[in-house]
Amino acid sequence: DQQVKQNSPSLSVQEGRISILNCDYTNSMFDYFLWYKKYPAEGPTFLISISSIKDKNEDGRFTVFLNKSAKHLSLHIVPSQPGDSAVYFCAANSPLLSGTGKLIFGQGTTLQVKP
């Protein structure tokens, strides 16, 4: 049972435009969400996170939006740059998992930003 789902395996956008990556979850107990970025042959690196008490968190070109009623979060990248081309994973944590630090990951979305 996939509790965190990224239904779009890939996304292609033009440089300078907005990239929107989506993530859905089924477990209403999740209270903390993270986005990771992964380049080929490297490990994932933390990008941005959001707590369930917020609906938006912004860091430079990256903004994460959380819609708890829809159990949906999205990552916006504006403007997109060729260096943003990577695989993006969303991940979630819940109080039930607290004390373990376990993160539940989605399948990932491959973003390609074309020059």
Add this chain to the structure above:
Amino acid sequence: NAGVTQTPKFRVLKTGQSMTLLCAQDMNHEYMYWYRQDPGMGLRLIHYSVGEGTTAKGEVPDGYNVSRLKKQNFLLGLESAAPSQTSVYFCASSYGGQGLNTEAFFGQGTRLTVV
């Protein structure tokens, strides 16, 4: 400051052989994890540890064993490798188990092929 270091980076095993993947972190993190990444499956947790001398099963623990004899090291063992264990393995560590403390730092990965 190296972060999380995995050894080896690549390995080819024959079915039935055994091996140990090594993970070392220099951030004094309490929590450590082993994930595997397979196409279309995202990152799945194999085993984890919430402190020196402790280990616990994750989502997909069968066929693997782990040990955390020292706080900075987390070892993943395959006793009898199977082709289904062909994957990219990532070690990660985090400061704690809740909220932003769950931000996990990943190693560069080990690509394992079992033939």
